[in-house]
Amino acid sequence: MDMGHVLAEVHVYGRVQGVFFRQFTKNTAQELGIAGYARNLPDGCVQVLAEGPKQSVEILLQRLRVGPPMSCVDSLGVEWKQASGEFTGFVIRR
DSSP states (O other), rough: OOOTTTEEEEEEEOOOOOSHHHHHHHHHHHTTEEEEEEETTTTTEEEEEEEEEEHHHHHHHHHHHOOTOOOOEEEEEEEEOOOOOSSSSEEEEE
């Protein structure tokens, strides 16, 4: 795995379910060449695991802070982890 690759586990809080947030995340991640997934959690937040070049992941985080038009992001919780290379693409998990 390239040393410039990182893995970010992100929890996005606010009005982020039922507003196409996961699809927005998937589209943005694919555009940036980031692998991982987005899924809704029972507490109302969206969990995103994003793996790729650090610069690309940071761009994704900036875009997640804004979100798609109908969303309202209150905060992002980000935990940086060691890149694992386990993801081959970006998917929406149920």
